[in-house]
Amino acid sequence: MNKTIFVLNGPNLNMLGKREPGIYGGKTLKDIEADCIAAGRDYGFSVDFRQSNHEGVLVDWLHEADDKAIGVAINAGAYTHTSVALHDAIRAISVPVIELHISNVHAREEFRHHSKIAAACKGVICGFGPASYVLALHALKTMTD
Numbered sequence: 722m723n724k725t726i727f728v729l730n731g732p733n734l735n736m737l738g739k740r741e742p743g744i745y746g747g748k749t750l751k752d753i754e755a756d757c758i759a760a761g762r763d764y765g766f767s768v769d770f771r772q773s774n775h776e777g778v779l780v781d782w783l784h785e786a787d788d789k790a791i792g793v794a795i796n797a798g799a800y801t802h803t804s805v806a807l808h809d810a811i812r813a814i815s816v817p818v819i820e821l822h823i824s825n826v827h828a829r830e831e832f833r834h835h836s837k838i839a840a841a842c843k844g845v846i847c848g849f850g851p852a853s854y855v856l857a858l859h860a861l862k863t864m865t866d
Contacts, residue, residue, distance in 0.1 A: 819846060
């Protein structure tokens, strides 16, 4: 099997660099993608980096990852706090999934303190800014070696 990690991004993450830079920083999603591709190269795997504002598309990509990837890093954005569908899709696949967030969701609004997907994931990384992505890739490397 090709050693590929899917990095999936949910709603509004396409607005990084413009949206609330005081919370999310100034990097764009394209900048973060470049960081992930470089980290993947260092770790010995390729990165398939994707973003959608649509929940069903993320579900489809999780299903696809089960056949085409060795792991998934997901920043589900707001769907983290609402989506039973993503929770069920993560439970349905056999590859490890890491939930990640740029901000520390526990230091933010109360509704962000609970994740619907965390219990289905192997781990959660949050609060390290855009570096949360590379930390998630490092975690997946240790899980898939």
